[in-house]
Amino acid sequence: MTTTKKPFGLTARIVIGMVLGILSGLVLQSLMGKSGDFVLNLALFELSLKSFLVDGVFEVGGQIFIASLKMLVVPLVFVSLICGTCSLQDTTKLGRIGGKAVSLYLLTTAIAISIAMFIALVVSPGEGVNMTTSTSFEAKEAPSLAQVFIQMFPTNPFAAFAQGNMLQVIIFALLFGIAIALSGESGNRIAKMFEDLNVVIMRLVTILMNLAPYGVFCLLAKLFATMDFSVFGNIIKYFFVVFFVLILHGTVTYSVLLKALAGLNPLTFLKKMRDAMLFAFSTSSSNATIPVTMETATKKIGANNAISSFTVPLGATINMDGTAIMQGVATVFIAQVFNVDLTVTDFLTVILTATLASVGTAGVPGVGLIMLAMVLDQVGLPVEGIALIIGVDRLLDMTRTAVNVTGDCMVTTIVAKSEGQLDQDIFNNEKAGQKIEEIDFHHLKD
Template identity: 75%
Template sequence: MTDKKKASLTARIVTGMGAGILTGIFLQMLMPDKSDFIIPLYFFDISLRALLIDGFFEVIGQVFISSLQMLVVPLVFVSLICGTCSLKDTTKLGRIGGKAISLYLVTTAIAISFAMFLALLISPGEGVNMTAETTFASREAPSLAQVFIQMFPSNPFAAFAQGNMLQVIIFALLFGIAIALSGKAGERIASLFEDMSTVIMRLVTILMNLAPYGVFCLLAALFTDMSPDIFANLLVYFLVVFFALVIHATVTYSVILKVLTGLNPLVFLRKMRNTVIFAFSTASSNATLPITLETVTKKMGVKNSIASFTVPLGATINMDGTAIMQGVATVFIAQVFNVDLSLSDYLMVILTATLASIGTAGVPGVGLIMLAMVLGQVGLPVEGIGLIIGVDRLLDMTRTAVNVTGDSMVSIVVGKSENQFDESVFNDENAGNKVENIDFQDLDKNQSGD
């Protein structure tokens, strides 16, 4: 029964994606070039775009995303406190953080280097010969010193309200360390946060029931307004980015996992399936964070003391997918505008994108903001972003799937290196299936039984 329900939920999400795409294509046939379709009635006319695209689909899709985003700050805060206060040895916490951050930065540097190499090899922007007519103001990438300064909150409640995840993480770590060092009082507070964690994860489970409907509405709206001409003109760019993303997710992560842990990469990739689908449909590492955390702990076998630290950290600083897009886009825009970049320029792009990824929020579309910063560092016209923005949403979905795969891989490597990893759970194909065994009637029974 458990397997049936698990397959049912997975099938529902995939069905929602497929139905949303087909619905969007059908609506685009009715309303080409973002036009409208009017349904005449006796007393008034109904706008199909206002009713469906800007109405029903927009409302349901955004409510679904908002519901998931609602959980991000409390989940990260509570999970990090639970994980940190369970580590009585504070030196161990520093060791875990050092391993995780090092791995995240290394994989990001590998990602953008490979992407730029592939783009230079294929040259997706050659022959376009465009000239920049408009000067766009771009934000400068923050210095490394500024990144570290901004990590520490002057007002933690402001960090919560603004969703500044780096500051939330720092405050949660400090608060968790204080709990671990506070004796009996700390144990009572730690017990409270453990209960809060259980309640939040139950809320995550409930919201997962809404995933197929939210995914349907998001993709239906997306594919309704996606112009076929954009795909035709940017097909090579799209395929280069997509190919680099797939290779990084399947080959780079698999090689690192095999070399550092000896585990079977195929098992890892199979168990990431549902999380990847969810990440692809939401295009948000933060929105997928609860699902990633469940997968890493329940299906992969990483102890919560490690996963509750590495997964939220990865959702904040691990932006391999975004780095790949930035690498290919930089080369593409340089070729389109006939700008020759030197080796030092390419090295600057790698360094800037890697360090800037530390402060990148895991929300849809943020990669374009970071790309403007990267382009500004090497003197490329920021207006070039307009060339790729049409296909960026679909690529955004793909690179989010890559990001959460990297978060999970690093969590396994760190967990195994710290002996906080259950290999029998990792090798058990049925491990964690009960996470998706969701039934509202069962919830009501459980609540009445308690």
């Protein structure tokens, strides 16, 4: 059977969906104007663009797409991590892989916030900006580091699955996988079942990827139809500084590390990351993008599942490079807005606090703002300053999620290469992984 060829590849279709979504949102916002709505008087009834399209079709379509991706996260991480753990002949490798991954994630986070603060000091986005201090922001309290380690171990694994607590799911999957590996013939039968499940789940990921252009269209159409662009007036400089550093870190820093530590071609890597970055940008969620990131790491980059099944979900949980960049620029920006001079010690404190907090606040809702509140408090800056930047944080959140996902795959690639678990033929093959993205929905069986 021959599959029906699509006129565009998946990446092109996602980009088209993004562009059409943005344009549709802008047109709708223009039509709705200051009133926030536009009513069409039809023959039999009135049709509200806001109620029917923005809060109706686009909201439903976008949220179903996000929910579908999140639906796969827990089973994918659990099954693939068990498969990866079972395939390790020596379980001591797990500690070595984990040590390398965590060290690289912390290193890239420290580099990210250092670059961000340096460029923010050079550009000075907050100088001369007169903003009132009447704004307020209350951050949720972050758990202590000791409490984070305690909560990593689930008392009820099924509750961890239901709540999507990724650290607990990872710990349980690792222990379960090791138990399977030590259970002889019985373990082998269970392992084969999980391997078959992994194949099916990855195919389900492919199905959702083919539906992505429609989901991306709905998400961006809703966002740009309701976004308040007036907030850019006072903090456009801050916005572009953060955006520039995000792009710089995602391309230059990762490329240098990849070339220096793995000897691989950064351009090849970045080309293979296109789909995952587009998914991350449109969903603004590293966790929701895990299925696509996993497929990219294994099928397109060539990392063995034994590595990627551990490093990718771990990175989605603790890798906060994009957030660290926002914190670095925001700290300097808020200090300049409120005319507070930061010392060298303050800058070092910010770097250390943000780097360690990336692990300490892992999995906490609103993690970026919680971490920023912690950082500001450490150097005596007013936490209410966060309210000044919330207005533009949505667009920046989309970009920093794309950076985080790229960092997850970069670390996975370096760790896989150092462990001899990277198929360089797949990495160097520009078309690797593209065939599995093609699905003929009219003929489900060959």
